[in-house]
Each structure stands twice: as C-alpha cells, then as structure tokens.
Amino acid sequence: MTMKENKDLVLRGLRIDWSGIDGESYLRRIPGIASLESLEFRRPVTFFVGENGSGKSTLLEAIAVKYGFNPEGGTRNYSFSTRESHSELCNHITLSKGTALAKGGYFLRAESFYNVASAEEKYSREGGTPLYLHSQSHGESFLTVVKEYFRPGGFYIMDEPEAALSPQRQMSLLVRMAECASQGAQFIVATHSPVLLALPDAEILSFDGDQISPCGYEDTESYKVMDMFINYRERILEYLLKE
Numbered sequence: 001m002t003m004k005e006n007k008d009l010v011l012r013g014l015r016i017d018w019s020g021i022d023g024e025s026y027l028r029r030i031p032g033i034a035s036l037e038s039l040e041f042r043r044p045v046t047f048f049v050g051e052n053g054s055g056k057s058t059l060l061e062a063i064a065v066k067y068g069f070n071p072e073g074g075t076r077n078y079s080f081s082t083r084e085s086h087s088e089l090c091n092h093i094t095l096s097k098g099t100a101l102a103k104g105g106y107f108l109r110a111e112s113f114y115n116v117a118s119a120e121e122k123y124s125r126e127g128g129t130p131l132y133l134h135s136q137s138h139g140e141s142f143l144t145v146v147k148e149y150f151r152p153g154g155f156y157i158m159d160e161p162e163a164a165l166s167p168q169r170q171m172s173l174l175v176r177m178a179e180c181a182s183q184g185a186q187f188i189v190a191t192h193s194p195v196l197l198a199l200p201d202a203e204i205l206s207f208d209g210d211q212i213s214p215c216g217y218e219d220t221e222s223y224k225v226m227d228m229f230i231n232y233r234e235r236i237l238e239y240l241l242k243e
Helices: 056-067 088-092 110-125 138-149 167-181 221-231 233-241
Strands: 011-016 038-040 045-049 093-097 105-109 155-159 186-190 203-206
Touching: 011 056, 045 056, 056 088, 056 093, 056 105, 056 155, 056 186, 088 093, 105 110, 105 138, 138 167, 167 186, 221 233
Parallel strands: 045 186, 045 203, 105 155, 155 186
Antiparallel strands: 011 038, 011 093
C-alpha cells in the first residue's frame, strides 16, 4: 500500500482572512496560526504535530467545522451541541476543494467523543443500526467507529485519536488509515503518537516555532522524546525523580 502525492484530494488547501479577526483575539497570540495565510495539502495523509497549545487542534477543528462536521465530532449528519467551545477561526477560513468527491467522512475528536457516543445512541433509536459505543471501553468504541465509518474515498479528520488506544491498537488504526488512503481517502490528523506518525508517505506539519513547516518523522518531538526515553530511561528517570 503506497500513498504518493495525489492531485485528486477532497481538500486541496485553505486560506485565512485575518481582516475579520479582532486584533486582540487569542488566535493572534498562537505563533503558528498567526503567521498562516494559506496552507496546501499535498498527500492523502497529513499530520499536525506540536506541543500543547501550539494551535494544531485549533486549526484542525476550524477545518472540520468549515467543512460541515459537527464541532464535537461525528459525521456531517450529526447535529447537536453540548457546549460550544470552538474558536471563531472557522468563520474566517476558505477551503479549496479538490476534484475528488468524499464518499463519507467523520470527525473523530477524543476530547468530546463521549458526547458523540451519546448522540449516536439517540440517533440509532430513531432509525439505523446502533453501535453501542457506551457499552464498550473507550479504545474499543474508537475502533468501532473506525471499522464502521472509515472507507476508501472518505474524508476523515482526527484530533489525538491515540488518546484512547494502546500502542497495539494504534498500529491497527495505522493499518486502516493506510488501506483507506491507498484507495482515495484523505486524512488530516493532529497527534502526538510516534506510532501513527510513522505512516509511510504521509506529510508531517510542525506547529512548533514561528510558523507551520514540514517536518521529517525523526525530527518530530514525539519521536525524539520517545527514542531518548527508551534508550536512556534510567538516566532520564534519575534526573526527573531526583530530590
């Protein structure tokens, strides 16, 4: 399964109109986002990486909402609101669609997945096949969604999907992503997982620093920190836990 640069993507890029965003907005204090005017997607899988607070989830969420997904997650048919917490950025971006038409899609957001599971339960009572997400563990429910909704040709946005998954299950997700992406699906994923980031031929965009920039797998902080900890565990623990 290979994923080369693809001209037939669902989403080719985006632009931000900063003229409508207040000068005191917190968005202007996030370096990676504040310096962004446009962004191009060149591969079926794009990863957003960066430290907490670097803006990767903020941009990911804005893309999802602008595309038509419910802010808390689910398919484009989900329409509910538990608590509005998304930023105004979605109102000031323009998406550039590609030539491919999405055959389904899903916004998987770890932070609010419980609310999505509740909504799914409600919708299933009104018609459809229930997934019983609340009767499963967090990780099992994530993988149920992946098996049910992830298909070739779809468009998928995920925010820290590794949050509920063991390393082995992260590998299962990686395989499913590769299968779907090799058959026309597109993924945009914010993650800290060195397992997921290892997906061959994906583009990694780092939000660390003053602007968003491409990053090699072994240059990501996720990889470097994990590699350092595994190889120098005793020394690092001695330093971290010293009195």
